[in-house]
Amino acid sequence: MSDAPAIEAVSLATLAGGRVLHRDLSLTVHRGEVLAVVGGSGSGKTVLLRTLSLLQPPAGGQLTVLGQDAARLDAGGLRALRRCIGILFQQGALFTGLSVLDNVCLPLAEYTGLSLADRRELGMLRLGQAGLPADAAGKFPDELSGGMIKRAALARALALDPELLFLDEPSAGLDPVTAAGLDELLGDLRDLLGLTVLMVTHDLDSIARVSDRVAFLGRGALLAVAPVAELAASQEPEIRAYFAASPRDFGKPTCRPA
Numbered sequence: 001m002s003d004a005p006a007i008e009a010v011s012l013a014t015l016a017g018g019r020v021l022h023r024d025l026s027l028t029v030h031r032g033e034v035l036a037v038v039g040g041s042g043s044g045k046t047v048l049l050r051t052l053s054l055l056q057p058p059a060g061g062q063l064t065v066l067g068q069d070a071a072r073l074d075a076g077g078l079r080a081l082r083r084c085i086g087i088l089f090q091q092g093a094l095f096t097g098l099s100v101l102d103n104v105c106l107p108l109a110e111y112t113g114l115s116l117a118d119r120r121e122l123g124m125l126r127l128g129q130a131g132l133p134a135d136a137a138g139k140f141p142d143e144l145s146g147g148m149i150k151r152a153a154l155a156r157a158l159a160l161d162p163e164l165l166f167l168d169e170p171s172a173g174l175d176p177v178t179a180a181g182l183d184e185l186l187g188d189l190r191d192l193l194g195l196t197v198l199m200v201t202h203d204l205d206s207i208a209r210v211s212d213r214v215a216f217l218g219r220g221a222l223l224a225v226a227p228v229a230e231l232a233a234s235q236e237p238e239i240r241a242y243f244a245a246s247p248r249d250f251g252k253p254t255c256r257p258a
């Protein structure tokens with residue numbers, strides 16, 4: 001495995017609806033870490049996720065993903081790199097006309113030459129990894145609870161054995177117990193599969209449970225990146241206001257050498 005960071009963004013600019021949203025954003029995501037991305041509504045968390053996951057091109061700067069400079073890749077190179085990336089979208093984004101197993105097998109059909117039988121076998125493995133029982137395979141999305149939809153979408157995101165997993169508000173709409181179960185699963189998968197995880201979220205409990213560091217977006221920029229306890233103790237007004245709105249104990253920030 002390369003020693004390069006999972007993601008390296010240098011002076012990145014992002015675009016939303018034809019206008020520049022973030023300017024001069026520099027961020028390193030280390031291999032194997034869970035990085036949470038937070039910030040107020042409209043601060044551009046989803047746009048950043050879409051840019052870093054190569055769903056949309058940057059408006060400027062440099063973006064290196066898994067050691068590859070995105071700007072230097074042709075269509076084939078981009079497609080090969082995208083194969084190493086799994087994404088769980090905000091609402092799950094499952095195809096309602098397909099069974100859970102068929103949803104999970106879609107990326108396998110698109111990106112691999114596996115036979116139908118092999119795709120289905122691998123799809124069942126992914127369902128199990130995402131914590132779904134085997135009998136969920138034949139169900140349709142509208143027969144699933146919110147937590148099961150997230151797990152089915154997670155299984156699909158894991159289909160191609162990605163190195164990088166992007167999650168857009170994974171615990172949104174889930175009850176606290178289900179959300180905690182999903183966090184535990186994410187931690188286990190990170191350890192088991194060696195995943196690097198970038199998670200957009202508003203859920204401070206989830207951040208406390210699973211994140212190694214937190215990136216805070218505001219005013220069109222990245223205002224800070226730090227472990228949550230350090231961030232919660234920040235004196236930066238926007239960050240203070242964010243954490244003051246829902247106070248909780250994240251423990252003491254650890255002292256780090258300068």
Ligand SMILES: Nc1ncnc2c1ncn2[C@@H]1O[C@H](COP(=O)(O)OP(=O)(O)OP(=O)(O)O)[C@@H](O)[C@H]1O
Pocket residue numbers: 016017018021039040041042043044045046047048
């Ligand atoms: N396709 C688009 N066309 C026009 N504007 C867009 C588009 N996508 C995003 N935006 C705008 O970019 C800004 C950031 O959107 P984004 O969804 O990334 O914010 P967010 O931080 O994820 O918000 P939330 O926490 O509410 O989900 C918003 O002002 C949004 O309206």
